Amino acid sequence: MSNYSIKDLEQLSGIKAHTLRIWEQRYSLLSPKRTDTNIRYYDDSDLKLILNVAILNANGMKISKIAAMSSENISQEIIKLTDQSMDHNDQIQALTICMIEMDEDRFEKVLSTNIIKLGFEDTILKVVYPLLNKIGILWQTGSISPAQEHFISNLIRQKLIVAIDGQVGTSYGKTFMLFLPEGELHEISLLFSSYLIKKHGHKVIYLGQSTPKQDLIAVYSMHKPDYLLTVITTSPSGDKIQGYLDFLSREFANSEIFISGLQVLDESLSIPSNVSLLTYAKEIKNILVQMEVLNV
Secondary structure: OOOEOHHHHHHHHOOOHHHHHHHHHHHOOOOOEEOOOOOEEEOHHHHHHHHHHHHHHHOOOOHHHHHOOOHHHHHHHHHHHHHHOOOHHHHHHHHHHHHHHOOHHHHHHHHHHHHHHHOHHHHHHHHHHHHHHHHHHHHHOOOOOHHHHHHHHHHHHHHHHHHHHOOOOOOOOOEEEEEEEOOOOOOHHHHHHHHHHHHOOOEEEEEEEEEOHHHHHHHHHHHOOOEEEEEOOOOOOOOHHHHHHHHHHHHOOOOEEEEEOHHHOOOOOOOOOOEEEEOOOHHHHHHHHHHHHHHO
């Protein structure tokens, strides 16, 4: 069980700490505990309650009514609402609750419902990516545990792999080599790119996580891909980024290279001529659509 400060509850729910304190005093909505040194904290049950309250309140239910409801009735209302709602924030909050509780069955149902309503691509772009951004911030600030982050990331990863397997390859498209640099393990954006590329009729050589430089060179010499695509979220970092970009540009000079990720957003980087930076996930889809137009 995790412990949360009121600032953690604010970050997770989107409800201001001042408002939470008012609700606590006026409606006894929360029951903070205290450490041996008299510091207030909240537990998983408090967090789950506030996430549920945030969804109901955002959908027009008065806090006085919510405070009078039992936890069972609140849960029933949440399930009913998230099954019917098309609001992306509601879905993100519902998936956040699944992460906190590590509820795989509920996560599967919420995500599948979104895929049916929105389609797979829009679910990833409008629900999953904002969820992952939120989780990333919470993980960095210590508001959630690594286990919770890994739990939700692996479920999303499984969904993407199944979707990729459902795409039928073609022999007439371009060849893309997808990989993560050595030490880089954040794979979800790369998997989604693989899905989009295959859906648009191109061939993917997928090398995945933490690919050594010598393996990149060996596979490249064997297949001569038209494009390379990588995502640099954590590794390499700092002053090693420029050297890695220069390595890719030099070794794979005959291919166009697409790179995205937090580590390449540094404006001081010198970008080689055959390297293009992608600043958000939807850009790869736009590139694929443009390729189709040019080939018409």
